[in-house]
Amino acid sequence: MWSAMSETTSTAPTSADVARLAGVSRATVSYVLNDTAGGRVSEKTRLRVRAAADQLGYVPHAAARSLRAGHTGLVLMAAPEITFGPLFNEFFAELRAGLRDHGYTAVLYGTRGDLSGREIARAWAELRPTAVITGVTDDLTPEGVEILRRSGTRAVLSLAERPVPGAHSLLLDQSAVGATAGEHLVARGHRAIGVVMPTDATLRRFSEPRLAGVRQAAAGARVEPLALDYTESSAAELAARWRSLGLTGLFCYNDEYAALIQAAFQDAGIAVPTDAALVGADDLMLARVLRPRLTSVHVSLPEGIALADLIDRLIREPDTPPETYRIGDATITVRDSS
Amino acid sequence: MWSAMSETTSTAPTSADVARLAGVSRATVSYVLNDTAGGRVSEKTRLRVRAAADQLGYVPHAAARSLRAGHTGLVLMAAPEITFGPLFNEFFAELRAGLRDHGYTAVLYGTRGDLSGREIARAWAELRPTAVITGVTDDLTPEGVEILRRSGTRAVLSLAERPVPGAHSLLLDQSAVGATAGEHLVARGHRAIGVVMPTDATLRRFSEPRLAGVRQAAAGARVEPLALDYTESSAAELAARWRSLGLTGLFCYNDEYAALIQAAFQDAGIAVPTDAALVGADDLMLARVLRPRLTSVHVSLPEGIALADLIDRLIREPDTPPETYRIGDATITVRDSS
Numbered sequence: 243m244w245s246a247m248s249e250t251t252s253t254a255p256t257s258a259d260v261a262r263l264a265g266v267s268r269a270t271v272s273y274v275l276n277d278t279a280g281g282r283v284s285e286k287t288r289l290r291v292r293a294a295a296d297q298l299g300y301v302p303h304a305a306a307r308s309l310r311a312g313h314t315g316l317v318l319m320a321a322p323e324i325t326f327g328p329l330f331n332e333f334f335a336e337l338r339a340g341l342r343d344h345g346y347t348a349v350l351y352g353t354r355g356d357l358s359g360r361e362i363a364r365a366w367a368e369l370r371p372t373a374v375i376t377g378v379t380d381d382l383t384p385e386g387v388e389i390l391r392r393s394g395t396r397a398v399l400s401l402a403e404r405p406v407p408g409a410h411s412l413l414l415d416q417s418a419v420g421a422t423a424g425e426h427l428v429a430r431g432h433r434a435i436g437v438v439m440p441t442d443a444t445l446r447r448f449s450e451p452r453l454a455g456v457r458q459a460a461a462g463a464r465v466e467p468l469a470l471d472y473t474e475s476s477a478a479e480l481a482a483r484w485r486s487l488g489l490t491g492l493f494c495y496n497d498e499y500a501a502l503i504q505a506a507f508q509d510a511g512i513a514v515p516t517d518a519a520l521v522g523a524d525d526l527m528l529a530r531v532l533r534p535r536l537t538s539v540h541v542s543l544p545e546g547i548a549l550a551d552l553i554d555r556l557i558r559e560p561d562t563p564p565e566t567y568r569i570g571d572a573t574i575t576v577r578d579s580s
Numbered sequence: 581m582w583s584a585m586s587e588t589t590s591t592a593p594t595s596a597d598v599a600r601l602a603g604v605s606r607a608t609v610s611y612v613l614n615d616t617a618g619g620r621v622s623e624k625t626r627l628r629v630r631a632a633a634d635q636l637g638y639v640p641h642a643a644a645r646s647l648r649a650g651h652t653g654l655v656l657m658a659a660p661e662i663t664f665g666p667l668f669n670e671f672f673a674e675l676r677a678g679l680r681d682h683g684y685t686a687v688l689y690g691t692r693g694d695l696s697g698r699e700i701a702r703a704w705a706e707l708r709p710t711a712v713i714t715g716v717t718d719d720l721t722p723e724g725v726e727i728l729r730r731s732g733t734r735a736v737l738s739l740a741e742r743p744v745p746g747a748h749s750l751l752l753d754q755s756a757v758g759a760t761a762g763e764h765l766v767a768r769g770h771r772a773i774g775v776v777m778p779t780d781a782t783l784r785r786f787s788e789p790r791l792a793g794v795r796q797a798a799a800g801a802r803v804e805p806l807a808l809d810y811t812e813s814s815a816a817e818l819a820a821r822w823r824s825l826g827l828t829g830l831f832c833y834n835d836e837y838a839a840l841i842q843a844a845f846q847d848a849g850i851a852v853p854t855d856a857a858l859v860g861a862d863d864l865m866l867a868r869v870l871r872p873r874l875t876s877v878h879v880s881l882p883e884g885i886a887l888a889d890l891i892d893r894l895i896r897e898p899d900t901p902p903e904t905y906r907i908g909d910a911t912i913t914v915r916d917s918s
């Protein structure tokens with residue numbers, strides 16, 4: 243089988259093939275196809291080289307070109323393999339578009355959490371990315387930053403709740419999400435507040451600081467964490483014991499969990515907001531299609547275009563000392579559920 | 581600024597540095613770090629080389645290694661920059677995990693639809709992927725397949741509604757989704773059926789075959805396409821004119837559109853299912869948290885693990901003639917909305 247493969251790869255046209263067909267030197271092919279010809283190559287020759295490359299289907303190798311340009315132009319967005327909500331999907335799509343406008347190729351690299359910080363950084367470094375941006379993950383370590391920098395990565399950014407030494411940081415303050423929900427419930431007079439804690443372990447990095455934020459904002463009030471699976475039966479159980487809990491307000495982790503709970507409460511005859519004031523987070527379209535409409539914490543992520551501009555600047559100035567940006571302003575969108 | 585950059589890249593350790601520090605030849609470094617030493621290198625030397633590589637932070641270059649192994653191990657998943665639903669997110673995450681178990685590095689490449697088939701294939705080919713799988717996009721053309729094959733890509737797969745000549749095809753039959761909804765509504769006695777057509781142009785590739793499927797299944801019945809923005813006001817407008825349309829059943833494109841419509845119908849006093857029988861698609865958790873619970877067309881995507889096995893086989897047997905697999909079985913999950 244593997245011999246069949248080398249047959250396939252041996253037919254890949256090279257710049258030498260292009261040079262032969264165009265009747266020019268390989269250096270000329272390189273000048274023309276990498277736009278580094280300056281005034282050295284006539285327009286006529288240029289056209290001949292391009293026509294030969296087209297005819298043969300010759301494609302320069304990004305990694306080979308990187309030896310000349312000094313970089314691959316690859317921007318690796320590394321994020322854990324959890325199901326992102328629409329909010330993050332849209333953010334990533336915008337960022338990709340912005341990076342492409344700057345001439346970079348952005349790809350998303352899913353991580354699974356079973357490699358050490360060193361191993362995962364080496365896996366990234368093997369692709370020789372020009373920049374790496376890691377999203378909501380602990381995969382990036384100071385040693386990982388060092389490995390990437392040494393292998394030529396010019397900018398390493400982390401989008402996380404805590405800064406990573408050596409990397410630029412986009413700090414996403416999850417406790418502010420909980421604090422915003424807590425402040426709202428306290429302002430509405432609630433003194434006994436439940437906080438939904440998804441049992442899904444991949445969400446702990448969000449749920450724990452959100453809980454801490456509620457506790458901080460609702461100092462003096464009773465705050466009760468409530469474990470919940472993302473299933474109808476788990477929500478029905480919560481509804482069944484709601485009255486015995488003695489709580490009046492509930493921060494539901496996010497809008498999707500809130501939708502699940504609101505349906506279970508409706509089935510159990512628990513009136514929202516009178517028997518239970520519900521607050522979601524992420525302010526999805528979902529919050530507006532529920533009845534009663536859901537109060538939700540709105541989180542503003544940075545514009546993908548602005549972030550692409552920042553990444554481009556940090557690539558162009560690779561010796562910039564680590565910079566820190568606070569992102570994700572939390573505000574409350576009050577609707578009918580609280 | 582660019583001079584600062586070359587300073588950074590010039591410090592990247594090379595295999596020559598590793599050889600010097602370990603006191604061995606570069607060939608020995610290559611044997612050890614690429615696990616191709618066989619019996620030629622003693623365990624002691626092996627350990628010394630690895631220690632030197634670790635100390636220097638040396639990482640082999642995937643592209644350089646590809647010259648030896650014959651491939652980069654990179655699997656490019658190219659998909660348009662539309663917001664995928666949870667269904668596709670989960671599918672991609674599973675596929676990535678399966679490919680990693682086979683030793684490949686899978687990355688997601690977002691496409692924007694502003695490049696020609698040739699241009700986009702050249703952009704992909706520059707990364708020298710071992711395999712390319714394109715999802716629900718027209719970006720892959722027969723010429724693109726040719727460009728990829730010539731530059732060494734061993735397997736090109738398309739996940740789409742139509743096969744692409746030269747590529748392996750995973751055919752996703754969107755008309756079956758509409759047909760399944762149509763059959764259900766007809767079986768429930770509906771003879772005047774609306775079909776929601778999102779105005780979002782990126783969804784046309786799904787909505788048009790879905791409409792055709794409804795028409796086919798409901799031959800003899802009246803089938804009326806209804807344009808809808810994904811906004812509360814557009815849904816309210818549809819609700820306001822619902823009674824004048826003379827329709828009794830509505831296929832809502834997917835569960836998210838159905839949720840939007842069900843809320844607007846509830847606000848307008850249109851009873852579901854008696855005044856309007858609603859059917860969604862994708863069978864999301866959302867369908868279960870709506871009241872009444874939403875009838876939805878369930879689409880089974882292939883298991884990511886199974887698809888990773890298939891891709892691995894096609895990479896190992898690159899001369900396999902194009903194969904076609906039908907995926908996405910559609911079945912109806914009947915709940916209370918229809």
